Amino acid sequence: MPVHHFIPEEPLVESLTDALSTPLKLYPTKPEKVYVFGTCLVDLFYPEAGMSGVVLLEHAGVEVLFPQDQTCCGQPAYTSGYKEEARLVALAQMSIFGEDYPIVVPSGSCGGMMKTHYPRLFEGTEHHQQALDFSERIYELTDFLVHVCDLSLEDKGERTKIALHTSCSSRREMKTTDSGKLLLGQLKNVALVEPKKVTECCGFGGAFSVRHSEISSAMVKDKVMHLSNTKADAFLSSDCGCLMNIKGAAEKDKSALTLRRGEHLLSFVARRAGLIADGVEV
Amino acid sequence: MSTTTGSFQQRSDVAIQDKKLRANFLSAMDGLMEKRDLAFDDKTQLEALRILGAQVRQNALVKLPELLVELETKLTQRGVQVHWAQTPDEAVDIIQSITLKEKAQKIIKGKSMVSEEIHLNDKMEQVGVTCLESDLGEYIVQLAKETPSHIVMPAIHKNTAEIADLLHEKTGIERKEDALYMTEQARQQLRKNFMEADIGLSGVNFAVAETGTLCLVENEGNGRLTTTVPKTHIAIMGIEKVVEKLEDTAPLLSLLTRSATGQPITTYFNMISGPRKENELDGPETVHLVLLDHGRTQMYQDDELLDTLRCIRCAACMNHCPVYTRIGGHAYGFTYPGPIGKILMPHLEGLDDTQSLPTASSLCGACAEVCPVKIPIPDLLVRLREEANHPNPQDSYIKGAGIKRHGMEPVLWSMWRWWHQRGTRYHIMTSMLTKLHFLQPSKLAPWTNKRTLPKMAKKSFHQQMKARTDRLKKGALR
Numbered sequence: 001m002p003v004h005h006f007i008p009e010e011p012l013v014e015s016l017t018d019a020l021s022t023p024l025k026l027y028p029t030k031p032e033k034v035y036v037f038g039t040c041l042v043d044l045f046y047p048e049a050g051m052s053g054v055v056l057l058e059h060a061g062v063e064v065l066f067p068q069d070q071t072c073c074g075q076p077a078y079t080s081g082y083k084e085e086a087r088l089v090a091l092a093q094m095s096i097f098g099e100d101y102p103i104v105v106p107s108g109s110c111g112g113m114m115k116t117h118y119p120r121l122f123e124g125t126e127h128h129q130q131a132l133d134f135s136e137r138i139y140e141l142t143d144f145l146v147h148v149c150d151l152s153l154e155d156k157g158e159r160t161k162i163a164l165h166t167s168c169s170s171r172r173e174m175k176t177t178d179s180g181k182l183l184l185g186q187l188k189n190v191a192l193v194e195p196k197k198v199t200e201c202c203g204f205g206g207a208f209s210v211r212h213s214e215i216s217s218a219m220v221k222d223k224v225m226h227l228s229n230t231k232a233d234a235f236l237s238s239d240c241g242c243l244m245n246i247k248g249a250a251e252k253d254k255s256a257l258t259l260r261r262g263e264h265l266l267s268f269v270a271r272r273a274g275l276i277a278d279g280v281e282v
Numbered sequence: 283m284s285t286t287t288g289s290f291q292q293r294s295d296v297a298i299q300d301k302k303l304r305a306n307f308l309s310a311m312d313g314l315m316e317k318r319d320l321a322f323d324d325k326t327q328l329e330a331l332r333i334l335g336a337q338v339r340q341n342a343l344v345k346l347p348e349l350l351v352e353l354e355t356k357l358t359q360r361g362v363q364v365h366w367a368q369t370p371d372e373a374v375d376i377i378q379s380i381t382l383k384e385k386a387q388k389i390i391k392g393k394s395m396v397s398e399e400i401h402l403n404d405k406m407e408q409v410g411v412t413c414l415e416s417d418l419g420e421y422i423v424q425l426a427k428e429t430p431s432h433i434v435m436p437a438i439h440k441n442t443a444e445i446a447d448l449l450h451e452k453t454g455i456e457r458k459e460d461a462l463y464m465t466e467q468a469r470q471q472l473r474k475n476f477m478e479a480d481i482g483l484s485g486v487n488f489a490v491a492e493t494g495t496l497c498l499v500e501n502e503g504n505g506r507l508t509t510t511v512p513k514t515h516i517a518i519m520g521i522e523k524v525v526e527k528l529e530d531t532a533p534l535l536s537l538l539t540r541s542a543t544g545q546p547i548t549t550y551f552n553m554i555s556g557p558r559k560e561n562e563l564d565g566p567e568t569v570h571l572v573l574l575d576h577g578r579t580q581m582y583q584d585d586e587l588l589d590t591l592r593c594i595r596c597a598a599c600m601n602h603c604p605v606y607t608r609i610g611g612h613a614y615g616f617t618y619p620g621p622i623g624k625i626l627m628p629h630l631e632g633l634d635d636t637q638s639l640p641t642a643s644s645l646c647g648a649c650a651e652v653c654p655v656k657i658p659i660p661d662l663l664v665r666l667r668e669e670a671n672h673p674n675p676q677d678s679y680i681k682g683a684g685i686k687r688h689g690m691e692p693v694l695w696s697m698w699r700w701w702h703q704r705g706t707r708y709h710i711m712t713s714m715l716t717k718l719h720f721l722q723p724s725k726l727a728p729w730t731n732k733r734t735l736p737k738m739a740k741k742s743f744h745q746q747m748k749a750r751t752d753r754l755k756k757g758a759l760r
Binding site (some may be wrong): 077173249 | 646651698703730735737751
């Protein structure tokens with residue numbers, strides 16, 4: 001049935017058209033400098049992922065600025081329904097990236113918070129325009145390396161088989177699902193396998209994993225099973241929440257031994273490219 | 283009203299342990315997702331159609347008061363009696379008084395979720411009127427004395443073997459795990475009832491204001507029989523189901539059938555415009571329409587929550603929901619399960635009774651991605667979480683606002699805010715945490731019931747970056 005029969009000449013509700021259509025994704029030319037927003041999970045649990053991101057950005061010829069006053073994007077409070085608390089923490093973040101450089105984030109979920117949820121968070125406040133402008137500067141780090149920096153890598157590692165977990169926020173908020181694949185595709189000794197039900201959530205969801213722990217556990221159990229079934233040597237994720245959840249469940253699940261080797265995509269890539277060895281810059 | 287006992291937590295904990303139930307849902311949902319995907323093979327067309335669908339619905343909502351009046355006027359001109367009900371009780375009263383006037387004993391029903399919403403079958407039973415479901419899925423659910431577990435496939439929680447047992451036990455037919463055989467038997471049983479019923483009761487998929495037409499989408503023909511054989515037809519719908527023009531139904535129908543069952547169109551699409559006219563050979567002598575509010579105007583007051591009312595009840599959100607797939611529809615405990623239920627039921631029943639629904643989501647966004655009318659379900663879940671934790675409930679018009687804001691949680695978030703609002707405070711906190719990393723507990727329930735905890739870093743990313751910057755500076759100076 002040809003769709004043009006249904007398309008009216010004038011949009012029925014004009015104001016809605018913009019809100020409903022998916023905006024075209026546009027990338028800037030490679031800048032001289034970028035800000036890195038580290039995220040709180042990287043800060044406390046996966047600093048090597050952050051360092052790997054920094055090293056990869058510099059390898060691509062971009063200078064990295066890291067404002068020390070950054071803390072957390074505010075997502076934990078936001079998704080728990082504590083809007084005012086989220087807003088105050090988000091406002092603090094928006095005020096410390098003064099220059100007009102892109103802000104790159106080594107996590108789809110924190111990136112998604114800043115890019116897609118800050119505008120809603122500040123709607124109706126005096127900071128709404130600031131939030132809109134700020135959100136336009138947010139990029140997921142892997143995506144930025146691939147599409148803005150045009151990074152090219154040489155694989156210095158042994159042959160290995162890897163399963164990639166793509167997060168819901170990178171898929172549905174940041175629209176960067178393919179970036180990880182493209183980056184890993186440059187590593188000639190890495191065979192990438194896709195697990196079944198790749199688009200299904202791992203069950204993390206922040207406080208959801210604790211509030212509804214039985215449901216969350218059932219979800220991550222299935223995710224571990226699908227990843228395990230790929231017989232990959234390790235799995236990767238560019239989202240620390242998913243990583244913590246899936247790796248934690250795989251470590252507890254005796255049947256999923258191979259997946260104990262889960263790590264952040266950026267850590268893996270930097271190591272393979274010989275930029276980081278034993279957690280130290282080369 | 284909750285349809286089963288216990289809390290959401292208790293019900294979902296039980297459901298998740300039920301292996302057979304989970305297997306039934308998993309295979310059914312996998313099938314439905316695949317069918318939908320095949321039905322929308324052209325993704326560009328799908329996107330164009332979704333935008334149009336959302337616009338059609340939004341347009342109708344923007345003009346809702348006028349369109350409802352226009353619908354009433356047009357239907358009344360055609361001889362349809364229009365009734366307005368603000369609450370489920372009022373809707374039940376209206377239907378009971380029609381039944382009384384018609385001296386009706388038996389109602390045959392087409393599928394209607396609004397009739398489930400007002401618990402019509404039980405309420406009619408109380409006044410001695412029998413309601414018999416004629417949709418096959420609803421018929422099965424009624425025989426089992428259950429409620430629908432899915433809004434399009436009411437008996438989806440049962441597999442063929444369970445249905446064979448049920449039909450054998452309750453209707454005495456031979457036990458055969460053969461869907462065709464069972465359908466044929468049910469058809470025979472239902473046919474008699476269509477002839478005997480005094481009243482046919484149906485739902486409405488779209489009501490067209492411009493023409494005064496009630497549209498009914500179905501596959502089994504039971505909808506057509508229900509609305510044409512008995513001498514009285516009662517249609518019941520939520521006030522949001524109205525659309526402006528007849529042509530608006532084309533994209534909505536195309537989106538509905540493909541999203542719901544992967545069909546390009548259903549077997550039947552009924553367009554009902556009034557009772558039998560003089561010289562006409564069939565059709566009901568009287569037609570009634572009951573328009574129900576039941577919390578819908580609460581959503582209507584708010585630009586953001588209004589989006590909930592765009593819903594055309596296709597169930598794609600639940601078919602694609604990883605939570606629904608694992609716990610099934612009954613665990614939600616309310617008429618509408620799944621993602622749409624989580625954003626709808628709090629308005630119908632109040633956040634006080636439904637407070638666990640908005641939190642029971644990882645906000646993965648699979649629902650919004652497939653919604654044919656682009657309802658931003660995750661944003662609305664967050665909004666309802668905000669309402670449940672509203673610091674000043676008196677300023678909110680959401681029933682039950684602020685219900686969750688008690689105990690330690692607000693204090694903890696306030697502390698969290700304090701530590702994260704200034705870089706200096708955050709540094710103090712994180713350097714304490716990393717210094718004391720060896721004190722990290724190995725068990726932190728419920729997280730560690732099924733997972734290990736990640737190890738706290740000895741040096742945070744902040745600390746490593748500071749050391750690195752200092753090192754580079756020194757190098758540059760030298």
